[in-house]
Amino acid sequence: MEAAATSKVDVLIIGAGPAGLMLSLWMAKLGVKTRVVDKRTGKIVSGQADGFQCRTLEIFDSFGIGHKVWHEANHMHEVSFWNPDEDGKIRRHHRGPNTQPNLSRFTEAVLHQGRVESILIDTIRASASPKHPLVEIERSVMPTSLHIDESCVDDEDAYPVEVTLRHLTEEEATPTQRLSNLQDGLYRSNLAEDDTERLLANTAGVGREEKVRAKYVVGCDGAHSWVRKTLGEEYQMKGESTDAIWGVLDIIPITDFPDIRSRCMIHSAEFGAMMIIPRENKLVRVYTQLKQVSTGTGRVDRSQITPDVILETARKILSPYTLDYHYIDWWTAYQIGQRVGDRFSKHNRVFLTGDAVHTHSPKAGQGMNVSMGDTYNLGWKLGLVCKKLLQPHVLDTYELERRQIARQLIAFDHKFSRLFSGRPAKDASDEAGSSMSEFQQAFREAQLFITGVGIHYQPSILTSDSDLKGGLQGTETPSQSQVTSLAESAAHCQPGRRFASQIVLSQADARPWELQLHLPSNGRFRVVVFGGDISQATQLATVNKLGGWLQANVLSPAKSPRISLAPGPDPRGGSGSSQWMTDEDPSIVDVLLVHSAPRDKIELLQDLHEVFHPFDKKLGWDYGKVFADDHGKAHKHYGVDPDRGAVVAVRPDGYIGLVTGLQAEDGWTRLQAWFGGLLRPSPSSS
Numbered sequence: 001m002e003a004a005a006t007s008k009v010d011v012l013i014i015g016a017g018p019a020g021l022m023l024s025l026w027m028a029k030l031g032v033k034t035r036v037v038d039k040r041t042g043k044i045v046s047g048q049a050d051g052f053q054c055r056t057l058e059i060f061d062s063f064g065i066g067h068k069v070w071h072e073a074n075h076m077h078e079v080s081f082w083n084p085d086e087d088g089k090i091r092r093h094h095r096g097p098n099t100q101p102n103l104s105r106f107t108e109a110v111l112h113q114g115r116v117e118s119i120l121i122d123t124i125r126a127s128a129s130p131k132h133p134l135v136e137i138e139r140s141v142m143p144t145s146l147h148i149d150e151s152c153v154d155d156e157d158a159y160p161v162e163v164t165l166r167h168l169t170e171e172e173a174t175p176t177q178r179l180s181n182l183q184d185g186l187y188r189s190n191l192a193e194d195d196t197e198r199l200l201a202n203t204a205g206v207g208r209e210e211k212v213r214a215k216y217v218v219g220c221d222g223a224h225s226w227v228r229k230t231l232g233e234e235y236q237m238k239g240e241s242t243d244a245i246w247g248v249l250d251i252i253p254i255t256d257f258p259d260i261r262s263r264c265m266i267h268s269a270e271f272g273a274m275m276i277i278p279r280e281n282k283l284v285r286v287y288t289q290l291k292q293v294s295t296g297t298g299r300v301d302r303s304q305i306t307p308d309v310i311l312e313t314a315r316k317i318l319s320p321y322t323l324d325y326h327y328i329d330w331w332t333a334y335q336i337g338q339r340v341g342d343r344f345s346k347h348n349r350v351f352l353t354g355d356a357v358h359t360h361s362p363k364a365g366q367g368m369n370v371s372m373g374d375t376y377n378l379g380w381k382l383g384l385v386c387k388k389l390l391q392p393h394v395l396d397t398y399e400l401e402r403r404q405i406a407r408q409l410i411a412f413d414h415k416f417s418r419l420f421s422g423r424p425a426k427d428a429s430d431e432a433g434s435s436m437s438e439f440q441q442a443f444r445e446a447q448l449f450i451t452g453v454g455i456h457y458q459p460s461i462l463t464s465d466s467d468l469k470g471g472l473q474g475t476e477t478p479s480q481s482q483v484t485s486l487a488e489s490a491a492h493c494q495p496g497r498r499f500a501s502q503i504v505l506s507q508a509d510a511r512p513w514e515l516q517l518h519l520p521s522n523g524r525f526r527v528v529v530f531g532g533d534i535s536q537a538t539q540l541a542t543v544n545k546l547g548g549w550l551q552a553n554v555l556s557p558a559k560s561p562r563i564s565l566a567p568g569p570d571p572r573g574g575s576g577s578s579q580w581m582t583d584e585d586p587s588i589v590d591v592l593l594v595h596s597a598p599r600d601k602i603e604l605l606q607d608l609h610e611v612f613h614p615f616d617k618k619l620g621w622d623y624g625k626v627f628a629d630d631h632g633k634a635h636k637h638y639g640v641d642p643d644r645g646a647v648v649a650v651r652p653d654g655y656i657g658l659v660t661g662l663q664a665e666d667g668w669t670r671l672q673a674w675f676g677g678l679l680r681p682s683p684s685s686s
């Protein structure tokens with residue numbers, strides 16, 4: 001073995017699955033010195049996760065890559081529920097929308113994890129620039145030790161985490177497959193042993209080792225997380241497993257089943273349940289409950305599970321319809337269980353994310369989405385802290401916010417999986433069976449959660465208490481069961497919820513825009529001013545007075561630190577978000593204005609304060625910050641009273657932090673205090 005070299009890095013990411021890659025993307029965008037290691041030789045080639053929820057698509061879109069997934073993915077508009085009839089034959093009982101309309105501009109879409117990982121990796125590479133070092137994914141590398149020097153965890157300039165990395169041989173880094181001619185996911189499944197312990201125990205003839213000192217280490221290393229285990233007993237996952245075993249086939253089906261291109265939840269009278277997910281490229285994913293391989297004691301005979309066994313079971317469930325295939329892409333099997341960790345970070349220096357800290361069954365299409373949601377939440381905080389733009393205590397909010405979501409996920413999956421795996425009740429008196437109407441209802445009611453748009457972070461330093469409503473109306477928290485009003489209630493502006501999208505017209509050229517596209521993920525906070533009817537002189541004066549105050553008290557270099565933007569999508573028409581700013585050091589806070597006046601009654605340059613159309617000596621005026629509301633629809637959609645207006649402060653991840661009114665007495669000082677509690681007092685250039 002060669003002697004260990006030592007190097008320093010701001011952030012060390014362990015694991016390059018969806019969670020690790022989303023975090024790497026933030027680091028690349030924010031220009032943070034980062035290393036990413038993964039013990040496997042390459043990314044996933046086929047299979048694994050495929051369901052993409054609306055909120056994840058919005059997040060991808062904010063990085064300028066939503067259209068890639070949207071274009072290649074299959075869109076799932078419909079869901080059908082098939083249950084046994086009086087004669088025990090399966091019959092379609094209900095067909096409805098798979099995603100509640102108007103929750104988001106996207107619907108659930110399906111694209112395999114390997115392609116998603118490729119899109120992320122390409123975007124990470126494209127984010128490199130002279131100011132933003134390339135973040136490379138280093139394959140066949142795994143950690144063998146991790147030590148935190150607790151004496152310096154509070155010193156933000158220290159590198160308190162020391163990790164030893166081992167470079168693996170190709171053979172060590174290549175997962176074993178059950179069948180020689182077909183990819184499977186069993187090596188990642190909870191039915192198989194992880195190989196980390198075996199690799200660590202192998203000390204003979206191992207590859208090069210090196211030591212890395214990091215400011216922050218993030219465990220994105222999946223369900224068998226070595227990082228989590230290394231942190232100690234108190235980081236163990238808690239929860240339970242059922243003895244329900246499910247098999248998965250990705251096939252191009254040959255079948256006379258009429259709904260094969262719809263999402264289907266099928267319950268048979270005798271042979272268990274099945275789910276159909278129509279995929280891209282004519283593929284269909286078939287999830288099949290495998291009643292025969294469980295011993296009933298929680299023990300599973302894994303050798304019994306093969307693609308043929310899964311197909312045979314699927315045929316029985318689908319009978320009298322037929323099912324066959326010539327092409328199979330991938331297969332796996334897993335045991336249903338729900339587990340979550342109590343602690344997501346140690347000293348705010350080592351963090352756990354994704355499957356490393358919550359695992360559950362895959363059928364509701366949550367794991368990849370929530371895992372990327374974790375690191376989307378952590379990434380900007382960690383990046384801006386490393387750049388010394390954000391105060392380090394903001395990192396406390398990662399565990400606060402994401403543990404809450406993980407617990408909701410586990411509770412939802414517990415209910416959903418048990419209803420799905422249960423035998424259908426024969427009638428109302430059959431208490432041992434699962435009620436199919438309760439199952440459908442649970443699916444419909446969970447839409448806000450499943451789609452990700454219902455996430456509501458609790459009050460914290462980042463998310464002000466929602467009882468201070470400013471100019472908003474109707475901002476009460478919707479109950480999960482108010483299904484009919486989901487779309488409307490999710491759209492309202494509430495601190496802790498994501499800033500929803502709505503079509504507005506560019507004041508300068510009448511182009512309709514999804515407003516969310518003007519809040520790209522580039523590390524900047526936003527102040528969105530809902531100006532109301534600024535064709536009224538007093539309202540215009542109020543908005544301009546606020547503009548002057550924002551310029552002096554929020555945007556000025558003394559108040560708001562500067563951030564350099566990585567190349568990225570420019571919603572305003574250029575080829576990169578840094579392109580439209582010749583200012584090398586723009587403020588970390590961006591201001592947008594949406595008004596409800598008739599568009600032709602307002603002259604952008606003449607009527608409005610310059611904070612709404614800043615001037616650059618090379619590029620001229622910025623015409624991309626002011627929008628006219630289309631007949632007041634946006635004000636209504638966001639719940640803003642057009643006579644009063646409102647100011648909404650949005651975090652870099654698109655979640656609302658604070659809502660105040662337009663008038664000084666409505667709380668401008670709260671806005672100032674909010675930023676003051678987050679941003680660094682002494683601005684430094686990145």
Ligand code: FAD
Nearest residue numbers: 015017018019039049051222354355362365366367368369
């Ligand atoms: P992983 O994807 O497990 O990535 C962990 C990475 O860390 C891997 O690349 C691994 O090689 C690496 N690693 C592990 N240990 C080490 C180590 N010691 N050192 C270095 N590297 C290490 N989710 C959805 O959202 N939608 C779906 O439709 C969906 N369908 C699914 C279907 C199936 C059949 C399965 C099995 C899962 C499905 N999931 C779905 C869940 C989803 O795959 C996971 O939740 C998601 O992959 C978790 O992402 P992650 O990055 O946290 O972990």
